[in-house]
Amino acid sequence: MDRNDSRPGLPTQRRSAARLRAVPSHEPAVSFRVIHGYRRAYRIAGSGPALLLLHGIGDNSSTWHDVIPRLAATHTVIAPDMLGHGLSDKPRADYSIAAFANGIRDLLSVLDIDSVTLVGHSLGGGVAMQFTYQYPELVDRLVLVCTGGITREVNPLLRMASLPGFARAVRLMRLPGVAPAVHAAATAARPFTHHLHDADDLMRIVSSLPDAENRTAFVRTLRSVIDIRGQVVTGLDRCYLAEAMPVQIIWGEHDSVVPVSHAPLAHAAMPNSRLEIFxxxxxxxxxxxxxxxxxxxxxxIASTAPHEFDHARWRRLLMDGMSDRALKGNDWTRSAVLDAMGSAERSAT
Incomplete structure (x- = not known):
């Protein structure tokens, strides 16, 4: 576990916080907005500065159920179902992380929100990094939770799920007795392989794909970020642009989906980051x-000031490019970050 010692001044509220509609209950209410002809679902609760929660692949906003009420005591918490997930529409559409970032930007515009503290889990972490790259002026702080988009390794089951035939396999899981049998087998095998630590949550996600529309959206999303070799996009080559962005990285030590070994790489690549291992x-x-x-x-949130976007500084960083001097950590970690960024198999978003 590693925390930065720097503690900038207390955060100042931006004008968006004053304009946000107060939602009296700390329990999230599900709301809908139609944007570009597609229905977008989101949960909203509380009042105060905006805090946006982005779920992972195949998941939905209900995954944040245990934390929204407490966070909503001091913030307006918005947890969307990203397009193709949950109660949002599932069109034949672009499910790349850049497209998801655009969709989040549009939702914030419709809700009249100028800036947010952005929390992203797994795929949502990759979307959060992409959103910060595309719209840095809209992000106060960034919280990355077991994030995708660092380097290639990912659970082998997700790599296999990117292959043809996965949708048919999920359809078989809907047959009576199949899901309980698979769950029992995974539970029995869990002591013998770390790849099954998250079996319960993965089964929950697969079970939430009830029809062909949901399964197709899941597969299209998965194939935009994962193939048989692993993750196919990385944000490491652009993390240096977030040098002034307060970043909190959180990882579970027993993560079987995206290995915890990615955590120090993300921490080293983000100059103003803190790291917590659970x-x-x-x-x-x-x-x-x-x-x-x-x-x-x-x-x-309490110990950091909101990021203030400096366009001139951003332009200089883009012109100068990343220097390995910007990386934190020991020689091995710094070398691992540079290797991941320079891999011929990696593609930036």
Whole structure:
């Protein structure tokens, strides 16, 4: 576990916080907006500065159920179902992380929100990094939870799911007795392989794909970020642009979906980041240990000032490019970051 010692001044509220409609209950209410002809679902609760929660692949906004009420005591919490997920529409559309970032930008515009503290889990972490790259002026702070988009390694089951035939396999899981049998087998095998630490949550996600429309959207999303070799996009080559962005990285030590070895790489690549490893958690630390998760997020927000975008500085960084001097950590970590960025198999988003 590693935390930066720097503690900038207390955050100042931006004008968006004053304009946000107060949602009296701390329990999230599901709302809908139609944007570009597609229905977008989101949960909203609380009042105050905006805090946006982005779920992972195949998941939906209900995954944040254990943490929204507490966070909503001091913030307006918005948790969308990204397009193709949950109660949002599932069109034949672009499911790349750049497209998801555009969709989040449009939702914030419709809700009249100028800036947010952005929390992204797994795929949502990759979307959060992409959103920060595309719209840095809209991000106050960034919280990355077991994020995708660092380097290639990912659970072998997800790599296999990118192959043809996965949708048919999921359809078989809907047959009576099949899902319980698979779950029992995974539970029995869990002591013998770390790849099954998150089996319960992965089964929950697969079980939430009830029809062909849901399965197709899941597969299209998966193939935009994963193939048989692993993750196919990385944000490491652009993390240096977030040098002034307060970043909190959270990872579960037993993560079987995106390995915890990615955490120090992300920490080294993001100059203004802190890192928390949850020793008793896997890929869903906000579900495994919600109290600690809330405490870390609240402490991070309370001890950092919102990012102020400097266009001139951004332009200079783009012109100068990344220097290895910007990387933190020991020689091995710095070398691993540079190797991941320079791999011929990697493609930036």
């Amino acid at each position: 020793g008793n958690s896997a890929h869903f630390p906000f579900r495994d240990d919600p109290e600690r998760f809330i405490t870390v997020v609240e402490d991070f």
